[in-house]
Amino acid sequence: MILNREARQGLTLISPTLVYALLLLAAPLLTVVTFSFWTQDYLDIDTTITLNNYREAWTQPIYRTLIFRSLWVSLVVTLVTVILAFPIAYYLSFHVTRRKALWLFLITIPFWTSYLLRVFLWKVILGYNGVLNSALTGLGIIDEPLTFLLYNVNAVVITLAHAWAPFAILPIFVALEKIDRSLLEAAEDLGDGAVRRFFRVTLPLAMPGVIASTLIVLIPTVGDFVTPRLVGGTDGLMISNMIQIQFGKANNAPLGAALAVSSMVIVSSISLVIFLVGKKFGGRVQ
Amino acid sequence: MSEKPIIELRDVVKTFGTVKALNGINANIREGEFFSLLGPSGCGKTTLLRMIAGFEDPSGGEILIDGKSMRGIPANRRPTNMVFQSYAIFPHLSVAENVAYGLKRKKLPKTEVTDEVNKALSMVDLSGYGGRAAHELSGGQRQRVALARALVMRPKVVLLDEPLSALDKKLREQMQVELRQLQQSIGITFILVTHDQEEALIMSDRIAVMFEGNIAQIDSPEGLYRHPVSKRVASFIGVMNFLDARATGQNDAGVSLDIPALGKVTVPASHVPDGLDANSVESVGVRPEMLTILFDERDTAEAVAKGVVTSTSYYGDMTYYSVALNGMKAPVTLSMRNTAGRSVLPAGSEVRVGWGAESIVLFE
DSSP states (O other): OOOOHHHHHHHHHHHHHHHHHIIIIIIHEEEEEEHSSEEEEEEEEEEEEHHHHHHHHHHHHHHHHHHHHHHHHHHHHHHHHHHHHHHHHHHHTOOSSSSOOOOOOOEEEEEEHHHHHHHHHHHHHHHHHHHHHHHHHTEEEEEESSSSSSSHHHHHHHHHHHHHHHHHHHHHHHHHHOOHHHHHHHHHHTTOOHHHHHIIIIHHHHHHHHHHHHHHHHHHHOOOOOOOOOTTTTTTTOOHHHHOOOOOOTHHHHHHHHHHHHHHHHHHHHHHHHHHHHHHHHOOOO | OOSEEEEEEEEEEEEEHHHTEEEEEEEEEEEETEEEEEOOTSHHHHHHHHHHTTTSOOSSSEEEEETTTTOOGGGGGSEEEEEEEOOOTTTTBEEEEOOOOOOOGOOOHHHHHHHHHHHHHHHTTTOOTTTBOOOSSSSHHHHHHHHHHTTTTOSSSEESSSSSTSSOHHHHHHHHHHHHHHHHHHOOOEEEEEEEEHHHHHOOSSSEEETTOOOOEOOOOHHHHOOOOSSHHHSSOOOOOEOOEEEEETTTTTTEETTTTEEEEEGGGGGGGGGGGGGGOOOOOOOOGGSOOSSSSOOOSSEEEEEEEEEEOOOSSSSEEEEEEETTTTOOOEEOOOOOOOOOTTTTTTEEEEOOGGGEEEOO
């Protein structure tokens, strides 16, 4: 194959990334998809193509419950995170005039400790003898430690929202920074008060950032398994925990693969819908 | 145009921290006039406009619009609308939605909004552009949308913040004429901020020349050009030659001067500013077009000076000559129309320069 100089240059530039992507993303993905059509036969794998794993994944109530819970948790986490992130991004963009870089730097503080440590931190705060319960009993507000704090879905939501907040703040901040301030003055000049101006100009123009934040938080949280495992208890388990069990203790990799592919398809579809809705909504924003 | 002021500025002061942007501005802007704030960048003209619009609060003094004090009244409740320098067209809305933006709050029936929008768009020659997206428009079209968006609100005053500075020369000149005609036909007061003296002269009924937070002079374009009150105003508006001069007498007939470059002259009293102390006159000004090269030996003028051409600039319709008069080192600039059969004189030519007493501007 004869390539012109430019094409060769381009290919050379992307080849390390390409090799990396093929080896570590495409190949494992393909393996997982292939596995999902096979059957586990004790220690062997029966390589006859079958849809049985998918039938089981989509009909067994336990799996359906887990995938719905995963989606529900990630939707709540996304909603909470984006709603909490917006005011912070807004404040940063519109009210911080000096040392913006320092503020951005401070927002990344949660990244300075490992994810695992941050999850444990919430365990310490929310636990039966945790910081929150001790403080409340110490102050005499409650007689017995609260038990609804840890080992349930609430704990999962709180922990995930905290972990993903910076990821949600930054895209919204960037979108807000890009808004020409004279547009806000124009809206005011044409009769809008602060609230109307926000809903007619600021929010529509910040929409691309909001959509980006939504996707950035939603997609990884559906598949999170560390947080539900550590703070979710039995009620807070999510689909990823089941996938992990299938690949590990249950020794049924094909079923695990089918569950993984199923949830991947669902998340992709939801993301696509959000993306398209966002594009329609903010389509004319250049 | 009436004499009734639509905007009254009373001792308007603005300070940013320790920097004084405006030091006590007093001016009345009449209803229906095209008023320009002209000055170099940093003179406070934009700050003054933004205070009239309500985007900045005065640090002192008062602004009245139509007789009502604007103290504490935010921009969204003032009877003014602004055309921004960047036009500020909402990128997420169509042209029609942009123009209708301010009408939404007036709770008009839908058909009436559509009518108003169409009327405003046809006023700025953009009929049929309503469905376009903002990014499909050229610079000139954006400017027109911004204008339509302001006019549709039927404001008492339209504020224009250097609206033509982003356009290329040809389009800018065309828009200057169009804006002026539009303003005259609808009769709304326009206040224009500009640093382009030519633009201000072409478009305005009256101009306020501003330097460093003060108004130096308010006058009609002709008044400003013919009778600038200071050397600074004179050199900011057009080209002015400054010549050393000494007063030799002052009486009812006028002021007698000795101008080494031109000769002795008596400036008639009608051209002497009121209250001028002749003894304080140190220099006079004369515009390039007020000096004439007498090409033919038989040509005569009220007064004649002799000089040598030191350089020329050819502009097509005009030629600008630098001429050293009566052995003076610093040459004066004079402009001559290039009529048929008149060739450009080469440098070094000896010329006779005609001038008149009425073209002399006195400065203290």
